[in-house]
């Protein structure tokens with residue numbers, strides 16, 4: 001795809017599509033619940049469609065009309081053994097959360113994914129699930145997909161995840177919902193808490209005290225209505241664009257402002273952009289509001305510590321911003337980036353270097369020197385939606401045309417991305 005360089009300022013208002021993390025969880029919990037669940041502003045992206053397909057394969061009636069999804073839940077005991085292996089596509093969230101559910105259901109299932117997902121570590125979730133009594137096997141002793149699960153009666157555990165991962169926390173909590181006794185997860189750093197919030201919206205009791213989350217097993221869920229807020233991870237690309245293209249000012253409405261996700265706003269502000277954030281409501285335990293961002297001269301900063309899990313998926317766009325910020329930006333404590341759809345430390349560094357940036361990858365992050373004018377050339381998304389969107393935004397400050405290879409990867413989380421970008425530019 002050809003992307004013209006220096007296309008001008010961004011102006012106007014936009015609502016971005018529904019949050020990916022919340023959309024996945026609404027289908028999972030709606031499928032385990034008794035009664036009807038109606039989801040509005042559902043993210044109609046490939047990852048969330050993989051979650052719908054997985055539960056349809058287990059006999060759940062799910063109707064979808066674009067952004068509206070209706071699930072006729074019959075309760076956990078009505079889920080059926082899938083006839084065929086379940087294809088998770090590119091979705092790490094579906095893989096890790098679904099493993100937590102399947103581990104405790106009384107049947108056999110097999111999971112596989114695309115080339116990228118097949119390389120991502122699953123032992124981070126299969127290890128604690130095995131401690132709960134799960135029987136899961138697969139390649140490299142069950143570290144990688146494809147994986148086969150023989151569901152068991154699980155027993156609650158107390159788990160201290162060695163990695164900062166909402167997917168691990170969520171997979172263990174979902175297994176805990178099906179297990180005997182209480183399951184406790186104690187995190188080192190707080191990660192996104194949509195699972196905890198949504199379990200409560202479906203009527204489950206979850207005890208959250210700081211970094212400790214407890215759930216009693218064998219609770220039943222009741223179908224409900226879920227309004228999915230706009231995805232801040234998608235909004236982040238336009239926030240980054242407006243912060244870096246001189247003369248820009250944009251407003252994004254009805255976007256999720258859950259504090260476990262808003263690290264990017266803290267960072268963009270600390271870099272010097274003009275930002276206004278107005279909370280308008282709280283729906284299903286999730287804060288929602290309006291963000292206005294306006295260009296201002298940017299400066300380099302250090303991005304490290306507890307903010308990292310709060311913006312893990314926004315680090316590629318933050319790295320691009322840093323190329324347009326005066327001085328040095330250091331990203332640390334972000335080793336988890338190596339286990340995403342691509343090794344995002346390597347792919348961000350490769351792509352931005354190709355575009356002319358001064359960027360050095362490190363073990364757990366990167367060091368970026370700005371301000372650097374970017375040039376146009378051919379660059380690969382490497383099949384990673386967030387790298388594809390970062391490249392499209394980079395083209396706005398590139399002096400020549402950029403040719404983006406494999407732009408379709410973006411459909412995983414943001415179908416309609418280019419239409420929305422064109423509305424603003």
Ligand code: SPQ
Nearest residue numbers: 021090091092093164165166167168313340341
């Ligand atoms: O689902 P997937 O492929 O893992 O998606 C990503 C993304 O960029 O969209 C990560 F590659 O988001 C994860 C995120 O990084 C979604 C997620 C969730 O919904 O729980 C949690 C984060 O992953 P993790 O490993 O920190 O739990």
